[in-house]
Amino acid sequence: MTTPEPQSPSPQPPAPVSKDRVYRSPAGIAGGVLLLALALWLGIDAVVAGEGSTPWKALAALLFLVPLIAAYTVRPAVFAGDDRLRVRNPFRVIVLPWGQVASFRSAYSNEVFAESGDKYQLWSVPVSLRGRKRAARREDRRAAGGGPRRGGVLGGYGQFGARGGGAGSASVEADGPVRAEADKIMDELRELLEARKAAETSKGEVTVRWAYEIVVPAAIGAVALAVLLGVG
Template structure:
């Protein structure tokens, strides 16, 4: 047995980065609380068909709100990209990304198919503010001097490029950089990338059951 201490593993590791919509999370939590308050109150204090209708609306509404606000996520892993949409989950290796663009929505093309990424909503207001910040930073507002405006302690103020982009555009830039980096490191015998698209039945099933129950309660009531 050797007395030489084991060499520590100093290989670089890549930590997953998660992208989500902050306003979507806040809005989803608010809507869930409001839904619970209204439906539980109707089930406890309602009369006639109101409790049954409230219960069916809760079964329909809770997964529907969660699917469009709390569930959507983009996870950038070391080897793979994971996209959680309200009804489908997309998994693929980085080199399987054909294109990832941010126009009126963030669109992913892979395997000859197009997917809209719900976790990265495009805000035209954010884009306008980011464009204005970039113009100010570059001194292109038609002022007499193009000298950058001074910041704290008199130092010239210059925003980093990432700060002059809207949230969705910045995320797309980072993800495309990861795609390019992975393709450079990819060995020649890596094989063809696989695209996996699965339906989120654990969200879809209660929505369908709640919709059927709501219709039945309305007809019977």
């Protein structure tokens, strides 16, 4: 009688990889798209209808302005994952493993501090003093028994996407105080830091990369525009 061979255990499915939380500014993106559309409209019109050196000046101006507009409006974002925080600012991309993050600070701008003492601004999570005042008024109203009111035609959907309103809006929590949305985002980042800082996969070094795809075209456009304007 033959003895059946032991069967090897079936391979376990890989653990699902959680997606990064992405914090961007839809209001900034909308403004950037409008500015880009205006710049392209005026620039293309100058290229098509301009005479003499005007088309070349328009092309140089577009090469200079379009990357800068995109850098300050469409580009900024914060990606918070289980192992790291990636900050995409206008001209740099900073990757900070959670083990290298010391703290977050919210004053007139939202910032992250590395263990080395270096400070990086979170461009895509702007501070809104108006939003904080609005949140304080709603909290006072709720404490007085009036209850919070949801304002805005978006019904709570605003600057930072599907959850909550924009930096200028107040977020209403049934079991907590009313806070501006940017402050709530910073609270979420602090909670994620506390939960993931000691994790083995959260170790590593801070890396900073310059956004040459923004810097190089803008520099070339600036030089070309200066030369064309100087030549006349």
